[in-house]
Amino acid sequence: MPHAPPPNPHTLSIAPMMDWTDRHFRYLMRQVSRKVRLYTEMVVDRALIHGDRARLLAFHPEEHPLALQIGSSDPDLAFEAARIGVAWGYDEINLNVGCPSNRVQEGGFGACLMADPERVREITRAMREAAPVVTVKHRIGIDHLDEYRHLARFVETVAETGVTVFIVHARKAWLQGLSPKENRAVPPLRYGEVYRLKQDFPELTIVLNGGVRTLDAAMAHLEHTDGVMIGRAAYETPWAWAGADQQVFGLDRAPSRREVVMAMLPYIEARLMEGVPLRRIARHLLNLFKGAPGGRRFRRVLSEGLLDPTAGPELVQRALEAIPDAVLDERPGKAVAAR
Ligand SMILES: Cc1cc2nc3c(=O)[nH]c(=O)nc-3n(C[C@H](O)[C@H](O)[C@H](O)COP(=O)(O)O)c2cc1C
Incomplete structure (x- = not known):
């Protein structure tokens, strides 16, 4: 490095x-x-x-x-x-x-x-x-x-x-x-x-x-x-x-994608309460698993689900089911090989 x-x-x-x-x-x-x-x-x-x-x-x-x-x-x-x-x-x-x-x-x-x-x-x-x-x-x-x-x-x-x-x-x-x-x-x-x-x-x-x-x-x-x-x-x-x-910053912190998505869920709930449509937030998650095992399926489930204006945060949970645990818990520096 x-x-x-x-x-x-x-x-x-x-x-x-x-x-x-x-x-x-x-x-x-x-x-x-x-x-x-x-x-x-x-x-x-x-x-x-x-x-x-x-x-x-x-x-x-x-x-x-x-x-x-x-x-x-x-x-x-x-x-x-x-x-x-x-x-x-x-x-x-x-x-x-x-x-x-x-x-x-x-x-x-x-x-x-x-x-x-x-x-x-x-x-x-x-x-x-x-x-x-x-x-x-x-x-x-x-x-x-x-x-x-x-x-x-x-x-x-x-x-x-x-x-x-x-x-x-x-x-x-x-x-x-x-x-x-x-x-x-x-x-x-x-x-x-x-x-x-x-x-x-x-x-x-x-x-x-x-x-x-x-x-x-x-x-x-x-x-x-x-x-x-x-x-x-x-x-x-x-x-x-x-x-x-x-x-870059020398912090003792290496988040997993599970932690990132888990932090997004209460954020989404709070914004939905304020009347923000889910798709305005969840569209930004579409690339989160790009290139990872299950990533394409995650993207498809999420993007198709977002077409339904009544979709709620459970859609994100459902899309996450496409992702293996090893990928969700992976931390930067330790890649899980794409299938
Ligand atoms: C979709 C999009 C919107 C952008 N909007 C702005 C903007 O509002 N203000 C700005 O200074 N630059 C804007 N840019 C330029 C970026 O800030 C950046 O200078 C440019 O994309 C080059 O960096 P990159 O090669 O890392 O993308 C935009 C770029 C993209 C792709």
């Missing part, structure tokens, strides 16, 4: 992902790791200010450490959004400077802000007046502003406000011609530029994001950066991160 530096609050985190990292998935990941830092889906400043705050912001106390990601292009609105986030108890307010979707571009925020570091400086300056921990998630470049010197100037400019944590998706985004999904796959990963940022700005906390699929890969990046943020691989293979508390 490669040597990793002592953990800091950003050593390992789960990326903000629209539609995926809702509070229910975050609660699942909190059962997988006590220490991993969690991020909300992006919430647009105006939605936060004028919208249904309880729906947008409510979370379970166990989710800490928890960051709220906002989308904003306006210092006054960003200040207000950050203030609301802090009042709700978020540990960090993160600004999205990485999303290339058309809708986000029309709002003048997301990745297109990389072309205007001074504006991001003003936005984050305002956010810092409201929030003690403000961070920025961005790309290594956009369109033709994709040389290292552009990236370094962006970071240097924004850091003038006292922002010290930069989460860098290690690929550029093309603002025209590629869908958001293609922008997460087509532009090549350029990890070297993220490593170089850390060398050039040793006093900043540089978190690498993009294409990290295993704990071992994350540990290898931690030799060059302060942190690693995991996106799709957290959603698609949540169990791959179960060794994190032990390997």
